[in-house]
Amino acid sequence: MHARELKLVPHIPLPLEALSELTSNLHWTWDRQTQRLFKSLDPRTWQKTGDPLQVIAAITPAGWQMLADDPTIVAATRHAADRLRSAMTDPRWFQARAQSPLELVAYFSPEFGISETLPQYAGGLGVLAGDHLKAASDLGVPLAAIGLLYDEGYFRQSLNADGLQQERFPPLDPHSLPLHATDVQIAVDMAGDLVRANVWRAQVGRVALYLLDTNVAGNSTEAAAITDRLYGGDSEHRLRQEIVLGIGGVRALRALGLAPQVFHTNEGHAGFLSLERARELVVSGLTFGEAIQAVRAGGLFTTHTPVQAGIDRFTRELMEKYFGEFAQECACTLDELIAIGQHEVVLPDETEQDKPVHDTPFNMAVMGLRLAGHANGVAQLHGRVSRTMFAGLWPNVPVDDVPICAITNGVHATTWVGEHIAPLLAQSVGPYWYEADAAAWRGVDRLDAHDVWVARAKGRAELVAFVRSRIGNDPLNPNALTIGFARRFATYKRATLLLSQPERLRALLLQSDHPVQFVFAGKAHPADQAGKDMIRDIELFARQLEVSHRFVFVPDYDMAVARAMYHGCDVWLNNPRRPLEACGTSGMKAALNGALNCSILDGWWDECYDGNNGWAIESVADAELNDTDLVARDQFEADSLFDLLEHEIVPLFYGVGAGTGNGSGLPHGWLEKMKNNWRSLGPFVNAARMVRDYTTELYEPAAAAALVTRP
Numbered sequence: 001m002h003a004r005e006l007k008l009v010p011h012i013p014l015p016l017e018a019l020s021e022l023t024s025n026l027h028w029t030w031d032r033q034t035q036r037l038f039k040s041l042d043p044r045t046w047q048k049t050g051d052p053l054q055v056i057a058a059i060t061p062a063g064w065q066m067l068a069d070d071p072t073i074v075a076a077t078r079h080a081a082d083r084l085r086s087a088m089t090d091p092r093w094f095q096a097r098a099q100s101p102l103e104l105v106a107y108f109s110p111e112f113g114i115s116e117t118l119p120q121y122a123g124g125l126g127v128l129a130g131d132h133l134k135a136a137s138d139l140g141v142p143l144a145a146i147g148l149l150y151d152e153g154y155f156r157q158s159l160n161a162d163g164l165q166q167e168r169f170p171p172l173d174p175h176s177l178p179l180h181a182t183d184v185q186i187a188v189d190m191a192g193d194l195v196r197a198n199v200w201r202a203q204v205g206r207v208a209l210y211l212l213d214t215n216v217a218g219n220s221t222e223a224a225a226i227t228d229r230l231y232g233g234d235s236e237h238r239l240r241q242e243i244v245l246g247i248g249g250v251r252a253l254r255a256l257g258l259a260p261q262v263f264h265t266n267e268g269h270a271g272f273l274s275l276e277r278a279r280e281l282v283v284s285g286l287t288f289g290e291a292i293q294a295v296r297a298g299g300l301f302t303t304h305t306p307v308q309a310g311i312d313r314f315t316r317e318l319m320e321k322y323f324g325e326f327a328q329e330c331a332c333t334l335d336e337l338i339a340i341g342q343h344e345v346v347l348p349d350e351t352e353q354d355k356p357v358h359d360t361p362f363n364m365a366v367m368g369l370r371l372a373g374h375a376n377g378v379a380q381l382h383g384r385v386s387r388t389m390f391a392g393l394w395p396n397v398p399v400d401d402v403p404i405c406a407i408t409n410g411v412h413a414t415t416w417v418g419e420h421i422a423p424l425l426a427q428s429v430g431p432y433w434y435e436a437d438a439a440a441w442r443g444v445d446r447l448d449a450h451d452v453w454v455a456r457a458k459g460r461a462e463l464v465a466f467v468r469s470r471i472g473n474d475p476l477n478p479n480a481l482t483i484g485f486a487r488r489f490a491t492y493k494r495a496t497l498l499l500s501q502p503e504r505l506r507a508l509l510l511q512s513d514h515p516v517q518f519v520f521a522g523k524a525h526p527a528d529q530a531g532k533d534m535i536r537d538i539e540l541f542a543r544q545l546e547v548s549h550r551f552v553f554v555p556d557y558d559m560a561v562a563r564a565m566y567h568g569c570d571v572w573l574n575n576p577r578r579p580l581e582a583c584g585t586s587g588m589k590a591a592l593n594g595a596l597n598c599s600i601l602d603g604w605w606d607e608c609y610d611g612n613n614g615w616a617i618e619s620v621a622d623a624e625l626n627d628t629d630l631v632a633r634d635q636f637e638a639d640s641l642f643d644l645l646e647h648e649i650v651p652l653f654y655g656v657g658a659g660t661g662n663g664s665g666l667p668h669g670w671l672e673k674m675k676n677n678w679r680s681l682g683p684f685v686n687a688a689r690m691v692r693d694y695t696t697e698l699y700e701p702a703a704a705a706a707l708v709t710r711p
Contacts (some may be wrong), residue, residue, distance in 0.1 A: 018081030023052040024178050025084065025203045026114045032419060033083070037076045041067060050560060051117045053178060088206055092140030093435075093688075094695065102695065102703040105143040106260035107132065108249055108270035110241070111154075111230060112147050114204055116559045118177055119153035120211070122230055123488040123523075125304055127559070128378075128585060129266055130204075131412035132694075135687035137205025138412075138435070141695055144258055146249035146270070148241060149174060149200055149211035150230045157523050157556045163539035165524055165532045169229060174200055174213065182210070186251040188244055191321050195223040197244055199252045210256065212248050231525065239314050242364070243322060246272030250280075261706040262699050264300045265372065268312055268364030274299055274371035275323075275337070279330045288332040292340075292371065298706030300698050301372035303365055303404070304582050306385045307492075313361035341367035343392055369393055369404070373705060374698045377406040378583040381606040385579050407697065408604055409583040410690030416589040418567035420458040424451060425678075434686055441682040444675050452674060453666050456570065456594055463568020467519060467554055470561075475549045480515040481653045483598075484569030484590065486562055489524040489531040492580040496534045499541055500638045508645060509550045514654045516645070517550040518573075519565060521557040566590045571649060574599035575641060577633070578606075578619050588685035594674050598644060600637065608684065612676040615648065617641050 022034055038055050039046040045058040059067070067073050094100070111126030112118075114133070121127060129145075136143040155167040174181075184199040196219055197212040214226040226240045233241075250273050253260065265271055274295050281291035305311060319338050327337040341362035369375050369390060377383035383406025391399045413434035417425070425433040428443040461478040468474055476482070489495055498505050498518070508516045520538050524531025539553045554561055566572075572590035574581070574597065581603035588604060591597060597614035599605040609616050618640035620633045652669050683689065 018077050018084075019056065021084055022077075022080055023056055024180065025205065026118060026178055026209075031080075031083070031414070032422065033076075034080050037073075037080050040073060040076065053117065053176070087137075092138065093692065094140040094142070097695075100695075100700055100703075101707055102261065102700050103142060104258065104260040105136075105141070105262045105264055105699055106249075106253055106258070106273075107136075107143055107145045107264045107266060108245065108273055109145070109147055109266035110245060110269040112145065112202075112209060113559060114202065114209070115178075118179075118202060119172070119558070120147065120150055120230065121559075122154045122525075124583075124585060125267060128304075128409055128583075131410070131415065131585075131687045132266075132691060133204045133207045133209060134412040134415060135410070135691040137207045139688060139691055139695075140206065141691060141699075143207050144253070144260065145204075145207060145209040146245070146252065147209065147211050148227050148230075148245055149179075149213040150227055151213075151215055152229045152232075154230050155523070155526065159535070159539055159553070159555050163536040163543070165535050167526050178202060179211070182256065184252065184255045185216070186212070186248050186255055188248045188251070189325065190223065190226075190240060190243065193220055193223055195219060195226060195244065195248075197227075197248050197252075199256070210249075210252055212244055212252060214244060235314060236318055238312060239318055239322060242269050242312070243272055246270045246274075247276040249273055250276040260298075261703040262298050262300060264302065264694075264699075265368055266302050267304045268301075268368045271301075271364045271368040271371070274367070275326070275330070275340075278371075279326065282329070282331050288330050288336070291330070295371055296373040298702050299372035299374070300702055301365075301368035301375045302378065303368070303375065303382075303386055303390075304378055305365075306382055306389065306580055306582050308389070312364040314364075315361055319362050338362055340370050365390070366393065374702055375404045376698065377404060379408045379604045379607065380406045381579055381603065382406060382582045405697070407690060407693045408607065408684075409585050409588075410685055410687040411585050411588045411592070412687045413592055416563060416566055417592050418459050418462075418563070420455040420462075420567065421593050424455055425682075429682065433682070435688040436683060438679075438683040441679050444678040444682070447675065449666050449668060449671050452594070452671055456674075459567040459593065460570065461568075463519070463564050466561075466564040466568075467552055470554050470556075471552060473548075475552050476517050476519070477515055477550070480517045480550070481571070481650060482569050483516065483518050483571040483573055484520075484565045484595070485518070485573045486521040486557060486565050487574075487584070487586055489522045489534050490528070491530045491534070493574075493576045494634065495520065495522065496537050497575045497634060497638050497641065499537055500634060501642060502541070504642050505551075506547060508642075508650070509547045511650075514650050515550065516650060517552075519552055519554060519569065521554040521561050521565065523557050562586070562589070566593050566595065569595050570653065571595060572597050572599075573641075574602075574605065575617055575637065576600055576602050577630075578602040585685075588681070591677055591681045591685060594677070596649075596670075596673055596677055598641070598649065604685070608681060610676075610680055612673065613680045614673075614677060615644050617644065 038052045042055045042058050045055045109129040111121045113121030113127035113130040133145055151171055152169040153172055155169050158166045160166050179200045179202055182199045182201050185196055187194055187196050195214055196216045197214045198216055200211045202209040215224050226244055263273055277295045278291040281294055282288055324334055327334045342360045343366055377386040386404045387399055387402035391402050394402050424447055428447050429436050429440050460482055464476045464478045467476055524535055542551045542553050566589045572587045572595045574587055578600050579602055584603035587597045600617045600619050619637055653667055655667050655669050656665055
């Protein structure tokens with residue numbers, strides 16, 4: 001039974017409409033009280049799936065009658081529904097900004113990690129987008145989101161007998177997902193093929209997320225396959241997806257009757273939205289140049305990559321195929337349109353004076369920056385890297401003045417913090433700890449050491465149980481120092497850095513008095529053989545008999561695996577090659593759960609590490625090694641990591657202090673570092689701070705400019 005059918009069940013006094021509302025609101029299903037309610041409806045199905053829809057579907061008519069006769073269940077359902085309605089309608093932070101010019105933001109992204117029950121995400125970009133929507137809802141920021149509904153989402157992962165990643169792409173039925181049909185359909189010309197897309201809505205608190213689906217009756221086989229798979233296919237397939245996302249997304253907003261002032265492009269994949277907006281303005285009477293200026297006023301572009309290789313590029317041949325007629329509708333030549341995504345380059349054998357313009361690929365980030373009046377990176381270091389990376393677009397501007405600012409990412413705290421930690425934060429920081437300021441977070445100093453240690457032990461024990469249920473044997477020790485590494489397996493993240501010194505690693509793992517254990521998880525892109533090789537190397541090391549009980553790889557990484565690891569790991573490991581980590585929010589989620597970060601000073605950690613809230617792995621920038629010698633660099637940074645583990649981290653975790661009463665026999669140095677971690681990071685790494693920053697520093701200025709230029 002689908003949640004939307006609950007109201008059709010007759011003669012049952014249980015407030016079924018309330019359950020339907022709760023089940024279909026993806027943000028509210030993260031609420032702990034709501035989760036406890038669904039668990040009480042059917043504990044076995046909840047334990048197995050964690051999916052409210054499947055819980056509802058599993059309950060028989062007789063089961064519904066039993067639940068309706070339980071006054072506790074009825075009261076809990078009504079209470080949860082009241083809290084949902086309050087969260088959806090009560091004034092929040094934004095409603096107090098009486099003079100704000102902002103009316104509506106349109107937030108475009110190719111993926112959204114809202115919940116594992118809606119598998120439309122691959123990694124950090126999507127999870128960040130999901131956290132952005134949840135925080136916008138919490139703060140009452142007026143925002144609507146646009147993405148694609150993929151038939152297969154991202155792949156499911158398993159490992160074969162040789163430790164190699166295997167991918168499965170199970171099909172998804174939109175009618176079995178927490179989605180609502182809008183009955184809106186839009187069309188986009190795709191090189192002479194009229195592609196129709198249905199628009200679905202996922203409700204994320206107050207925020208509506210609209211997803212476009214081309215698997216529509218009447219479409220050609222090629223058209224129907226456009227939204228087949230997240231990050232699948234060749235360059236042309238990617239281009240077709242991005243046309244639907246950008247151009248189709250704007251048309252969907254218009255068909256829904258929405259008129260955003262601000263268009264926020266989360267990475268370059270949706271960048272064609274700006275060309276569609278320009279086309280609209282040309283049709284209304286502006287010249288192409290005037291339309292571009294008007295579009296820029298309300299445009300915001302967020303870049304998430306510090307390397308050129310991470311940016312989509314398309315050949316002139318493809319652009320001509322798909323944008324020849326579109327350029328005519330924009331009253332410009334194809335060359336003028338393509339030039340928006342190009343910039344001058346000088347080949348090594350040419351003189352500076354020649355400076356010819358070559359037939360360079362169409363660069364989605366270049367277009368995004370050119371058509372946005374505001375642009376930002378996602379950490380302060382990433383902002384500096386981005387200003388250097390794209391300085392050529394502003395040839396007469398000093399690098400430090402390149403107009404790309406930075407707003408450091410944050411994470412949606414209540415999504416990621418476990419039930420073992422949240423009560424402690426509510427007790428010490430306040431009931432709204434997830435939005436609290438630095439003064440409130442100093443309340444963690446009042447926490448009882450014993451309570452904190454018991455809570456951490458509970459999270460670690462739950463992680464051990466989770467891992468054992470996933471991999472089918474009996475590894476890990478619930479009392480051992482547990483170090484986690486979970487993320488996308490890209491080569492620059494160096495998941496195998498520890499394996500570069502296997503004997504030193506074995507010595508750590510096999511200590512009898514101070515045991516250390518590692519939990520790894522993550523996926524490599526199906527086309528990334530180097531990433532797959534790293535997974536294989538970790539898995540094969542984990543299969544060695546003498547270390548298999550203390551070194552594990554958990555397959556099929558998703559949000560559920562991530563949460564278990566954030567809740568249970570004592571240390572969060574991150575060792576990328578600086579400065580290739582744009583932000584890297586996994587460490588933020590672990591930190592809010594009381595885990596201590598051990599990381600290269602890259603991404604967010606570069607600005608947040610203070611010497612007392614975790615550890616910094618010394619990098620080549622500090623040692624002044626030749627950065628081009630990657631072998632020497634990896635060796636140096638691996639040495640630094642092992643030194644920290646051997647001489648600081650392990651001794652501190654097992655260093656029992658004297659203490660008195662409940663605090664006797666506890667590692668007080670470690671617990672003090674945990675409090676430093678919370679005190680310094682709690683008010684900063686949450687997504688509420690991030691969205692407030694976006695609103696005041698970018699959304700509202702863009703909205704004010706858009707009001708002036710609105711045709």
